[in-house]
Amino acid sequence: MRSLGRGLCFPLGVESNNDVTVLRSTALAVAAISSLAQSIPDARNQDDLARAAKNPYDLARFIDSHLTLI
């Protein structure tokens, strides 16, 4: 990865002096941050997860339907 400063990086071999590439990379970075934010469960989800852990089928459903850090 090649750093562009402020934590943004290009995959190796991608030209950085191209506005379209810069825009695409920025969009990818925003999507990654947004995805990470979704993965942090709120308090209600945490209660649901603790309840689901009592039964393998409920737990499988919970994990399949939430992008959750476990």
Next chain:
Amino acid sequence: MKVLWTALGVEPLRFQPCGNPGGERCSTELLTVLDPDQTILLIQGTPADVYLRFLSEHAGAWRFAGVHEAYIRNHPRRHQIDRSTGKPLLRISRQGVYGSGLDSEVEDWFDLTEPGFKPVFSFSVQGHEERYGLGISRSVAGTLIAGKDEINVVIDVQFSGEGHSLGSSEYSAVYRRSKGSTESSLQEAYAGLGHRSKIPPTEFEDLADLAGGPSNEDLIRYALPGLKELATGGDVEAKEWLKQFLATVDDTPEVRELKALLR
């Protein structure tokens, strides 16, 4: 997140299987096993898979029986329920040792009639240890066969030195549970498949151990036929490597024999 592990009453795992930035999204698979009735929830994640075992109890209740973590790196994830002996065994593969010139895939076996969820047997089913120019390298491929009260293991060991093939040999061993133990341990080991030529169990363990392995002097003894061919053959480069290598090892009857052939 510790929520799940707290709810299950286990220590947080070494690896966080789901939700890692950059990791693939987790997926689940339910393995249903009858007699004793149980369900194992497999969470396929990155960089590890997690197996959670639940035993079926009365009135639809479940009892959590344990967790197993399988680190996935150089080998595809793999599991199977083996009922060849009549009782259910869960065989799960994971990454063993890895590093420069070093790799192994380990199979862990779980007896699904036991109340807990700890491996009763573990073995490297494939791997290699590369000693580069400094020793004899080897690749190991293992076959594990469950018997009624024992596990039969066969390994095929291919030897090489600085890229030159030195032939292969097969070794076999029998693992059994000792009285009062749930784990199987090595009881007998043999050179070849016929259970006729016994070898010390430690020799078998060393050959199969890709994290350490036998000394170069022992490996010279195992790979002697291939080394003799090298010493008497026409490959000048190979003979030069062998000469240099033999100068670094202890003096043994095999080393003396090879030095004499190189003169």
